[in-house]
Amino acid sequence: MRVPVWLRPVLFLVALLVIWEISVRMHPGLILPGPIAVLAGLEELLHHGLLLKYVVASLFRVTWGFVLATITAIPLGLALGWYRRGEMAFNPLSQIFRPISPLAWIPIAILWFGVGDLSSIFLIFVGCFFPLLLTAMSAVHNIPAVYIHAGRNFGLSSKAFVARVLYPAVIPQLLVGMRITLGVAWLVVVAAEMIAVNSGLGFLIVDARNAGNRYDLVVAGMVVIGVIGLLLDFTMRSLEQIRTFRWRSSED
Amino acid sequence: MSLAQAGLAATPNGYKLRAKQLGMIYYADSKSVAALEDINLDISDGEFICLVGPSGCGKSTLLNLMGGFLSPSSGSVTIDGEAVTGPDQRRILVFQERGVFPWLTVEGNIGFGLSKLPRAERESRIAHYVQLVRLQGFEHSYPSDLSGGMKQRLQVARALAVNPDILFLDEPFGALDSITRVIMRGELLRIWQTERRTIVFVTHDIDEAVQLADRVVVLSSRPARIQEILNIDIPHPRNISSSRYLELRDELLKQIGLAYEI
Numbered sequence: 446m447r448v449p450v451w452l453r454p455v456l457f458l459v460a461l462l463v464i465w466e467i468s469v470r471m472h473p474g475l476i477l478p479g480p481i482a483v484l485a486g487l488e489e490l491l492h493h494g495l496l497l498k499y500v501v502a503s504l505f506r507v508t509w510g511f512v513l514a515t516i517t518a519i520p521l522g523l524a525l526g527w528y529r530r531g532e533m534a535f536n537p538l539s540q541i542f543r544p545i546s547p548l549a550w551i552p553i554a555i556l557w558f559g560v561g562d563l564s565s566i567f568l569i570f571v572g573c574f575f576p577l578l579l580t581a582m583s584a585v586h587n588i589p590a591v592y593i594h595a596g597r598n599f600g601l602s603s604k605a606f607v608a609r610v611l612y613p614a615v616i617p618q619l620l621v622g623m624r625i626t627l628g629v630a631w632l633v634v635v636a637a638e639m640i641a642v643n644s645g646l647g648f649l650i651v652d653a654r655n656a657g658n659r660y661d662l663v664v665a666g667m668v669v670i671g672v673i674g675l676l677l678d679f680t681m682r683s684l685e686q687i688r689t690f691r692w693r694s695s696e697d
Numbered sequence: 698m699s700l701a702q703a704g705l706a707a708t709p710n711g712y713k714l715r716a717k718q719l720g721m722i723y724y725a726d727s728k729s730v731a732a733l734e735d736i737n738l739d740i741s742d743g744e745f746i747c748l749v750g751p752s753g754c755g756k757s758t759l760l761n762l763m764g765g766f767l768s769p770s771s772g773s774v775t776i777d778g779e780a781v782t783g784p785d786q787r788r789i790l791v792f793q794e795r796g797v798f799p800w801l802t803v804e805g806n807i808g809f810g811l812s813k814l815p816r817a818e819r820e821s822r823i824a825h826y827v828q829l830v831r832l833q834g835f836e837h838s839y840p841s842d843l844s845g846g847m848k849q850r851l852q853v854a855r856a857l858a859v860n861p862d863i864l865f866l867d868e869p870f871g872a873l874d875s876i877t878r879v880i881m882r883g884e885l886l887r888i889w890q891t892e893r894r895t896i897v898f899v900t901h902d903i904d905e906a907v908q909l910a911d912r913v914v915v916l917s918s919r920p921a922r923i924q925e926i927l928n929i930d931i932p933h934p935r936n937i938s939s940s941r942y943l944e945l946r947d948e949l950l951k952q953i954g955l956a957y958e959i
Contacts, residue, residue, distance in 0.1 A: 591792045594766060599810035599859065600786040609809075613800040 478661040483668060486661035495649070500669065503634050503645040506562060510569025511630045518574045519619060522581025523611070532582060539575055547572030547633045551640055565637040565645075572633040573626045580622025584615035617685070624681035631674045646670050713742040713895050714763060714863065719772035721758055731920035732758045736772070738914060738923065740897065742862075745889060747906035748899045750916030750924075751953065756899045757867050759921070763897060764790045764865045776863065786810060788863040789856035793871045796852040797840045803827065804836045806851055810859035826854040829888060846877040850884065857888070863895045870905070882908055886933060903953070907946050908935055915952045925952050 448456065462480045469479035478486070490496040525532040547568050554564035588611070596610035638647025646666050653662035719736035722729050732755040740746055748756045761767040763774050765783045774781040776788065784790075789810075797806050807826050811819045827836055830850035840848050849869055856864055869885075870878045882905060889896055900906055906913045913927040927949060931941055 589795055591795050592798065594784070594790065594792070595796060595798070597766075598764070598784045598786070598789055600784075605812070610798075613798070616800075 476658075476660055478664055482661040483664045486659070486665040487668070490649075490662065490665060496669065499644060499646050499649050500673065502562075502642075503638065503647070504673070506565045506637070506642075506645065507569055507627075507630045507634045509562075510566045510634075511573050511627055513566070514570045514573035514577055514626075515623065518577035519581045522578040523585055523615065525578075526582035526585025527611075539578060543575045543579070548636050551637065554637075555641055560641055560643070562642065564641045565634060568637040568641070569630045569633050573630050576626045576629060577622060580619060580626070581615070584618035584622070585611070587618065588614045620681065620685045624678060624685070627677055627681055628674065631670070631677060635670055646673075711741065712739045713744070713776065714738075714740040714897075715775050716759075716763065717772050717775075719759070719762060719774065720770050721755070721762060721767065722770040733762070733769075734920040734922050736921070736923055738926075740895060743893050743895055745896045745909060745911045746898065747910035747913045748897065748916060749901065749903065749906050749913060749949070749953065750921060751918045752901055754916050754918050755921035756901075756916060759916070760790070760865050760867050760897060760899050764788055766790065786859050787861050788865060789859065789861045790865045790867060791849075791852050791856050791869050793868045797848055797855065799840045802837050802839055803832055803843070803851055806840070806855050807858050809855055822858055826858045829857070829891070830854040830884070844877075845873050846881055849873065849881060853885070853888065857892060857894070861894065863897065866896065866898045868899050868901065871901070878902075878905070885909065890933070903946060903949050904937070907942060907949060908937060913949060915949065927952070 466479045466481060469475065469477060469482075487496065490499075525535050550568055550571050551564075554567045558564035558567055592610055592614050596606050601609060634645065635647035635650070638645035639651045642648055643652075646669060650663050650666040653659040653666065716736050716738040719733060719738075720731070721733040722731050724730075736759060748759060750756050758767065762769050763781065765774075765781045765785060765788070768782075798809065801809065804823050804827070807823045808819055811822060814822070823836075827833055830853060832847060832851060832854070835843065835847070840851065843851065852869070853864075853866075870881045873881060885896075886909065898906075898909060907929055910929050913929060914923060915925040915927065916922070917924040927945065929945055931939070931945070935942060
């Protein structure tokens with residue numbers, strides 16, 4: 446009997462979980478919990494209403510940080526990409542800021558915004574801003590000259606040019622950049638929550654360890670983080686599939 | 698002086714487009730490269746002109762100067778007696794490749810320059826040009842679903858839809874296979890005969906030039922000057938094995954400096 450294609454990864458995953466459970470049972474002295482214990486931990490969290498609360502807290506911070514970065518970095522990046530002089534002026538600054546890990550900003554974030562939502566939103570904003578800025582600039586550089594010429598030839602006003610040529614030409618690249626950056630945001634929020642706040646999935650992991658080495662809850666937190674990251678990526682990917690957005694992939 | 702006289706003075710001899718002592722110099726890395734030198738060319742209304750010359754000689758530069766996409770280093774281009782200072786909807790440039798907008802459907806592309814028209818008129822123009830370039834049934838298709846020849850026809854339709862006086866075509870069939878290319882020549886001639894626009898057509902294909910043009914302008918290698926202007930005095934449809942055709946073809950090959958045999 447042939448196994449349907451969609452079932453294969455599921456079966457593989459189940460096989461891995463079984464191996465995991467068996468090996469944990471064979472060496473009970475090890476500290477790593479098995480999948481059944483993790484599942485029980487998840488249920489416990491759910492039961493206490495903590496899981497939903499922490500997921501919402503993390504998503505809330507990611508959304509705000511990411512949205513703020515998107516609405517500032519993308520228009521700025523598009524403008525800088527278009528006006529090369531602006532880009533040349535801005536370039537050293539962005540090259541210096543880009544390699545600084547957002548986590549290096551944690552002390553400053555706490556100093557400015559205290560322990561709370563605002564400082565983790567700030568950290569996500571910082572982590573998203575520069576990747577999005579660079580994406581937007583390079584998206585403008587990659588517009589084929591032919592589109593720009595054609596747009597000018599048909600006598601568009603600057604406003605119409607932005608809406609009818611520039612924006613549709615850059616959108617496929619922006620969506621890819623936004624998807625990758627959202628992944629970064631999700632990495633940053635977990636790290637930020639370990640230090641700068643007392644709620645969220647990152648906090649859950651640290652808290653579970655501090656409050657009596659509850660490694661089942663630590664791994665449960667990790668699993669939830671992974672699954673939500675996957676869902677975020679999936680959502681952004683389905684945006685890329687919208688017909689008027691995905692012209693680039695079908696054209697090349 | 699009366700207005701009529703002034704109007705007459707503005708378009709002496711009834712030429713549509715005049716290039717006078719046109720020169721173009723590019724500056725790159727403190728070096729200057731002369732691309733065009735002393736180009737004088739008069740084009741009549743409704744004429745079909747082909748520009749040929751060795752590759753890299755500056756044919757496209759000349760086209761871009763006439764279309765207003767570049768500013769000349771010296772000399773001037775006038776259309777209807779009016780100096781060309783920038784791109785304009787009255788003269789549309791058709792590109793070799795990727796000229797249509799991939800995010801718009803066939804209808805969206807043809808209607809691109811028509812957004813200021815009332816809806817009913819826009820739609821009737823789109824329908825007219827869909828028919829003219831024979832893209833019926835593909836109105837809602839995206840360029841990625843069209844063949845190379847269809848995309849070029851779409852580009853021509855988009856250009857014609859805004860009712861320009863002049864079409865500039867920059868090797869429009871250069872990226873097509875040789876069979877499609879021959880078909881497209883026939884299509885372009887048919888469209889030109891129904892729509893009667895002035896056409897300036899850059900090509901590096903000798904046969905294409907002799908089959909299409911009223912006059913073929915031969916450019917020399919860089920810096921390009923006008924080496925020869927050849928009148929193609931064969932009426933359409935042209936018999937491409939007639940002796941006159943072969944004679945003109947040979948003359949053009951000789952002008953470009955190619956041997957008769959390979």
